[in-house]
Amino acid sequence: MSEYQYYEFQALDRPLSGEDQEQLRAVSARARITATSFTNTYNWGDLSADPRRMVERYFDAHLYVTNWGTHRLMLRLPKQTLDLAAAQPYCLGHRVEAWTTRTHLLLDLTSEDEDGDWIEGADDSLAALIGVRDELAAGDLRPLYLAWLCALSAWELEDEDEEEYQTCPEPPVPAGLGELTAPQRALADFLRVDTDLLAVATQASPTTPKKSARPTKKELAPLIAALPQNEKDALLLRLALGPEPALHTELLHRLRGTTAPTTAPGRRSAAHLLDAAHTLLTERRQRAEHERAQARAQRLTALAREADSAWQQIEAHIATKKTNAYDQSVTLLAELRDAYAHTGRDTDFHQRLTRLREDYQRRPGLIHRLDRHGLR
Template sequence: MSEYQHYEFQALDRPLSREEQDQLRAVSTRARITATSFTNTYNWGDLSGNPRRMVERYFDAHLHVTNWGTHRLMLRLPKQALNLPTVQPYCLHRNVEAWTTRTHLLLDLTNEDEGGDWIEGADDSLAALIGVRDELATGDLRPLYLAWLSALAAWELEDDAEEEYQTCPEPPVPAGLGELTAPQSALADFLRVDDDLLTAAAQASPDVPKKPARPTKKELAPLIAAMPQKEKDALLLRLALGPEPRLRTEVLHRLRGTTAPVTVAGRRSAAQLLDAAHTRRTERRQRAEHERAAARAQHLAALVGEAESAWQQIEAHIATKKTSAYDQAVALLAELRDAYTHTGRDRDFRQCLTRLREANQRRPGLIHRLDCHGLR
């Protein structure tokens, strides 16, 4: 398989100017550049620009996917939508990073898995993930916690990290980890969040509170009248200069009072979460093995009940004198052997098998197959 890298950048809060598009053309002559996007796929070589600097300067979201296991999502949000102190508890190792510019907060979420499955030609796009940006802007911290879980699982695989994650504290646990939104589910898949680890984490997650009712004129009018004139002038100026897609949300937050994200204090260590996930994974596998064993026992019991028909099928396969039919006969015989053993009738099976071998001793191909499968 040849090298594959897909880069996608999206400008959401404002379109790129013609001058900015020309600047980006210097980064790549082959990229598809529009007023809101920069997209390119490489089968050799690499992007000459620095993705972090490109997001800082031009874009609000960035996705990078490679066929050697890189999954990377970067997001840029206005500082007033999400602040660094809120994000910092979720930053872990090099997989979840955050920093600020003069006007924005930036997130860099990465998962590397060289052994991960790769589907060539898959539709790698920001479309399924971009919704988490709006969720973060409105105070939903579940995407950050999902990124922390992804980083934690990756960190566990490092040989020198065990002592550190024994004491690494869990960040604040957001509400609703047991009922993710569609963009959050897509993010969990993209960052390869372990299902058992997520389920263990969700045990401490409170329910999502009900959304506030849609505001009415009667509610908003007195709140707007009470706003300081200077603040109203600033908002009107921003509206006139627009567009700002989240300006309405920001205004409502100011009028109604900014509601703090619904979280509970993290009370577990990283090691405790990993242990809980391991326990759940072990129990789930044991249940699956038990179910398989029960289904197998039921199948063998049913086969013994149809033993006469099975012996007839075996004789019919042998009578064709075809090698493929011999293989089918031997496979069915092996199943019958297990069925007779399961019901404590080993002696009956050996007697039937002896008669079959004696009747077909001049068929060396069949006898050889019986011997190879221990049907002596």
């Protein structure tokens, strides 16, 4: 399979100028560049610019996917919508990073899985993920917590220092982890968040319903009415002077700043979460194994009740003298052996098997298959 890299950048708050597009064309002669996007796929070579610098200067979102297991999402938000101090507790190693420029806060979220399944021709797109940017701007920190869980899972694979696990604190736990939005579910899938780890984390998530990232008219009306008159005048003036694409996000953050989704203090360590997730995984596997064992026991009991019919099928298969029919006979005989053993009738089975081998001793193909499967 050839190398595959997919780069997608989106400009949301401000379209790219003609000069911007010319500068980006110097980065790649093959990329598809519009007033709002830059996309390119590489099967050899690589992007000749640093994606971080491109996001800092031009774009509000970036997606990167490779066929060797890298999934990367970068987001840029106006500084007034998400404070660096609020984002930093969720940063962990190089997989969740946050920094600021003069005007923006940037997030870099990465998942690596070299052993993961790669689907060639998969629909790689920012479309399903871009909604988390508005959610973060509205004060919803669940996307950052999901990214932290992703980094924690990777840390478990890479680091054997138990003391660090014990001292690494859990960041604030956002409300509503048990009821993720569609963009957040897409982000959890994209970052390969461990489902058991998420289930454990959800146990400490406040149950207070999260306000929608798309507020209603009924919700916003009293908040707007409560704004000081001079602030309303300033906002209207900026709107009239436009275009100022980030104004909508800034206004929503200003209106809903005091009603942002709640969080609970993180009280658990990384070791606690990882151990609890491992316990959950073990218990689930044990339940699944028990269910499989029960289902098999039921199948064997039913087969034992219909043993005469099964022997007739075996005789019919053998009578055809066909290779695939011999294989079917041996498969059914192995199941019958287990069914007889399950019901405590091993002697009956072996007596009947002995007679069958004697009746068909001149069928070397059949006898060879019986021997190979321990049906002696």
